[in-house]
Amino acid sequence: MAVITELSSTLEIREFSQHLQVDEKHSPRKVPRFCSIRYGIAFAAHLFNFVLAAQSVILNITMVAMVNSTDHQSLLNNSTEVLPIGSPDGPGKAPTSIPAKAPVYDWSPQTQGIVFSSINYGVLLTMAPGGYVAGRVGARKVAGVALLGSSLLTLCIPLAANLGLVYLIVARIVQGLTQGSGFGGHFGLWQKWAPPPERSRLCSISLSGIILGMFSVILLGGIISQALGWPFVFYVFGGLGCVYSLLWFVLVYDDPVSHPWISISEKEYILSTLNQQDSSKKQSLPIKAMLRSLPIWSICLCSFSHQWLINTLVIYIPTYISYVYKVNIRDNGLLSSLPFIVAWIIGLLGGHVTDFLLTKNFRLVTVRKTVTMLGQLPASAFLVALPYLNSSYITTLTFLTISCGLGSFCQSGIYINALDIAPRYSSFLLGATRGFAHTSSVLVPIISGFLLNQNPDLGWRNIFFLLFAINILGLIFYFIFGEADVQDWAKERKLTHL
Template identity: 65%
Template sequence: MVKTIHQERRNVMATMTELSPIEGENKYSQDMQVDKKFIPSKVPGLCSTRYGLAFTLHFCNLSLVTQNIVMYITMVAMVNSTDHQSQLNSSTEGLPIDSFGGPNNTPKSLPARAPVYDWSPQVQGIIFSSLSYGMILTLGLSGYLAGRIGTKRVFGFSLFVSSLLTLCTPLAVDFGLTTLIVTRVVHGLSQGSGFGGQFAVWEKWSLPHERSRLCTIALSGMALGSFTALLTGGFITQAIGWPFAFYIFGGIGCVFCLLWFVLVYDDPASHPWISTSEKEYIVSSLDQQVSSFKEPLPIKAIFRSLPFWSICICSFGHNWLLITIVVYTPTYISSVHNVNIRDNGILSAFPFLCAWAIGIMGGWLADFLLSKNFRLITVRKIATVLGNLPASAFVVALPYLNSNYITTVTFLTLSCVLSQFCQSGVYINSLDIAPRYSSFLIGLSRQLSYIASILVPMITGFFLSQDPEFGWKNTFFLLFGVNLFGLIFYIIFGEADIQDWAKERKLTRL
């Protein structure tokens, strides 16, 4: 009898939920605006578990990115220094060899214990791109998997494997080029799982009026990771040898991995240290937005959705910009201004420090505009325009205003800073249009956009090998065109309303 009563109660609740799909609009409109009277006054803000989660993910992202780009820095010291001038004109990746200060002092500036390899620029390009091949395979799958089994397991395992493979990279190099490339591909698989599988956690932790700031706090760790790797990678390589750059960044990743498994939980209900008021606040606020039902993915509807494709295409254009800046900033500074590797690291890192600070501020600005009754899609598009158009314009202007390194670094800084606004724009738009499937959609959109990481080195290498001077101009003009096309497509077709295919399915149980 008791079992029958409970079964009838569940059936009635399910029927009421499906027959009243807009009950939550008293709290949230279709565009996820928040009625302030439903925000408790005693719920903690910055000193809260959800913000602690954001900062934990911030530092874990920092570690992942340092492991991702450390090879771009160390490659200068790993390759044979002979024929350095030809590598300056034809290399498609990394820093030029003479960034150590010249042909005479290059061998002296490197620690004797660090081995050197005779890799051509083409081989270096294969080594760099091998990481991207692995990442593309797992970005979308990891988002779906994290939505099923939880972000804690997926991201934690990815960070652990990435850290372990970073530690083993010098050993893989000793075993030969084939072993190194295979290691890099597997490393890419783990990196893709981390970058694509982290967003599912916000389905159950981020409130609509805090979503932008929480996500940007977490994502801004990537900019800080770029700053850390570029700044310290050169110092470590020059002082104690390139293998120690991998040992240090890999060891730091292991520490953050331990903290991740101790501090992070997939939802507020399972967190042992969260306050009762914050737990009830989050659970009740998201009750109408994310269902606990495990339904099949509407694959056909997703691939027919123009709002989703607008996110993918715009993210592709923006990722083209980011890949160019991250990979080729050291090369451009060295080839144009002929600075040594230590100073190059400082100049290359400075833009990312500014980008880190502005990235966090961009999330707060987006939530501030929402609190002033701006429509959600308006906020997303404003942030996306700021993160694309001016950022790519500053890069295009570089070849025409490169009289000194101060101007170059200023323009690169402005480009990096403005590009961070996309974190509170197009990159989290999937949480708006389909909160039920957001982890899969964000992972899939990142997977499609990350094709740029393969195309950029190939195309840029071709341009630079033809003519170094005009190669940079062609590279930057192509960047601007790709970025502008993606931005226009997003402005026309981007939306922030929950799509019909992402809403709760109607049930007929009585």
């Protein structure tokens, strides 16, 4: 009996020693980072978001080349979503810059608003289901199929426009369905690939692709439209998406266990940090608990308020520059793209700043709220000041750039908070909270278009003041009810059967 006890003690000591060695060996400091597979997955997701975001805003940019350009001022005041390069140019400039072979349609501003908003309804319907399905069958399949579907539909948009307005609207709605499932589905990657010490960096790398996609379309859309015709903007980014959707299935895997090229040390490190967060497929979603959760609602409302800021910037930066300074199409694209490239850079750096603060023993909830505040309060304040400082285009562009750049900090704050409070259901919650926030993409152009239609000068002030008020309210609610601890309803539930 004594021999057995001694042997048992020896085995426990040996196992404990091996456990310590494994922990030390696979600690974050010992595992390569930027050359690791998990960062490769993050950059693959970055390109995924780049392509989807670019495809989602192409029509906003090409609309000026697609419609009759005889009444630009009316377009500016009444259209709900006149994006980047549609500016009121001098007499004769816009028509001569559009190739004669490109079709032109006689669509009223109200019709344009319907076309613009049609894609958003599809996105709203599928973002949360896309996250849920990805958690069940894998993010690789859901996101890859969604990207391929969106890319094929992007290629078909010029044909749909030629067939008629109804065909175009239906194509946009279906494209929105694919894009929503793609944006929501790719969140499932981080449930299996993002160790908590590196979660902010990995997610910020991924989400920054959205900003880069917008920047690229804003910068290149006008150039391509002028040189080749507006249909080629769809062909270029649609073709790029088709190619990358095939690469996605080669480069991306749902988890470290199934990845064929990952090293043993990196695999064990990731699994050891996430071993308490795996979702049990036998357990259904605790919908009632989620609906009663104030931390979830704080994420939803704060994300909604920040998306109101982002959508205002995306939709109205070029329009505001055109309205105030009357620049031509090419210059508008160049000026409007600058804030987004700065936002892309800050978005990448924001994740590193967030994880650095966590290494200095700051509480996770404090870090999440701090970077969220940096992404909302100063950004909205700079926009409020714009109408009073529009005498210099340098000042205006500086304020727009700072506002857009600081807004990227929220990628490491509010947008990944669901991973902290409910890692087991994060794939669904990330899609659901992002889907809730995306409702602002429908409301912003409707409300802002109404305000601009009443009085353009006063309308811009009202747009920015409304934005500031919404951001402050969302931030206050998040500061009061936001949390970063795993919620009781999100912990493992033991299943007992008699």
